[in-house]
Amino acid sequence: GQNIDQPTEMTATEGAIVQINCTYQTSGFNGLFWYQQHAGEAPTFLSYNVLDGLEEKGRFSSFLSRSKGYSYLLLKELQMKDSASYLCARKDGDYKLSFGAGTTVTVRA
């Protein structure tokens, strides 16, 4: 497999910041996606990184280090609606995505 590793669960309070780490095998790497998935629903796109560095999009930012096989998703100013599963997905070749097991984030008041 692609050995995509991310923590199983994280808990944080409303208004706080949470960082979800993802590591993956670098061989054949062609891009890194982050998706949000609420229970019983399909994933929704959050970010895509193909070059090293930080991509900021509102309250969500994503970072990539290709040499280290490492990415993180940063969620700022957490809101209750951010409680969901966050999936790290590695793009192999032209279009195939391999998903990590997902990180369940619980936001508490």
Place this chain on the structure above:
Amino acid sequence: GAVVSQHPSRVICKSGTSVKIECRSLDFQATTMFWYRQFPKQSLMLMATSNEGSKATYEQGVEKDKFLINHASLTLSTLTVTSAHPEDSSFYICSARDRTSPEAFFGQGTRLTVV
């Protein structure tokens, strides 16, 4: 963003029957569509890659005779679960790629329950 419509959203069927799930790209042409399966509290597992006008490419361990995939047009792919058994109960999700974007757009998913 692009819209992918998946139907039905939920289906319950008897063991031994077949179920067809449709995946449509509504506002773009999808030369490639993907079918995933997701068991509770697990991640998405790619089942097969479907290219318009050609046979699907199945991932290792996925039975092509049990999970029939047809991608007859640039906007429609179907997945038929044949002779369904309770262990096939799962959340099935399709995604489609617009050739102009690296992003794959997901359908709403289909919750299949085999009784």
